[in-house]
Amino acid sequence: MFQYDQYKTPMENIGLQDSLLSRFDLLFVMLDVVDGEYDRMISDHVVRMHRYRKPGEQDGETLPMGSSVDMLSTYNPDTAEEDDVNTPIYEKYDSLLHGSSRAKSDKIISIKFMRKYIHIAKCLKPALTEESSEAISEEYSRLRSQDTMDTDIARTQPVTVRTLETLIRLSTAHAKARLSPAVKIEDARAAIELVQFAYFKR
Structure with missing residues (x-):
């Protein structure tokens, strides 16, 4: 099993030359560090996402694109669904979806609003x-x-x-x-x- 050696450079660990790595804007080294509290947070999130499914979806299967838990995908905001001028900024609190770590008073921005915001931001040329x-x-x-x-x-x-x-x-x-x-x-x-x-x- 391959293990990342923190005493070596990323180039030595990954095995790519500088000429290839220079083609990437940024390189983030993500290590699988064993942390009990962090692991519990991840497992809680994954389990909640699989519980929050539409009727007819099979438990244990990969969550489909466009599902209720799909975050900011490459969905086109110009479609008819996004044409609603009264898109709510915040979404209603759902204990099953948002988990017990978030209070009801926390304001969570809705996915539809974020998609509109990103679409407008992408059109700007600062x-x-x-x-x-x-x-x-x-x-x-x-x-x-x-x-x-x-x-x-x-x-x-x-x-x-x-x-x-x-x-x-x-x-x-x-x-x-x-x-x-x-x-x-x-x-x-x-x-x-x-x-x-x-x-x-x-």
């Missing part, structure tokens, strides 16, 4: 501001300098021009999520934080 552009450029320059230095800092991927494009894409995506017409410094910082976490796990 522009980079001078401040955010400078922050992205400085971070890329710093990452490149750090990448060429002989240090003990482990990284998950090589720093290439794609890293710069990744920072721009993530900053733009963050601005879209805020429905902002401009990519501001806060968006650049969010992108930098995500890249730092993915590259150096910090």
Whole structure:
């Protein structure tokens, strides 16, 4: 059985060359860590999802796409079903679906509303501001300098021009999520934080 060696680089563990890994924007190392409390949360969630089924669905089978527990799929929000102007923002509390860990007072955004929100966000084309552009450029320059230095800092991927494009894409995506017409410094910082976490796990 293969086990991830935390004392080796991701490239050594995965067995892919830098030239191949550089084609990915971000690489997240997900380890199956044994944690009793976390495992109970996962099992509780999976069991609840299988209990919350439509009549006629077989227990134990893989949950179908479009089921009541299907989250944000690639469903087209332009269909007639999504044309309802009065789409509720929040969904009603369901103890079977939401579990006992959530209180009735918790507001849970409905899937229909989220689909509409994402659809609108995807249509936006926010522009980079001078401040955010400078922050992205400085971070890329710093990452490149750090990448060429002989240090003990482990990284998950090589720093290439794609890293710069990744920072721009993530900053733009963050601005879209805020429905902002401009990519501001806060968006650049969010992108930098995500890249730092993915590259150096910090």
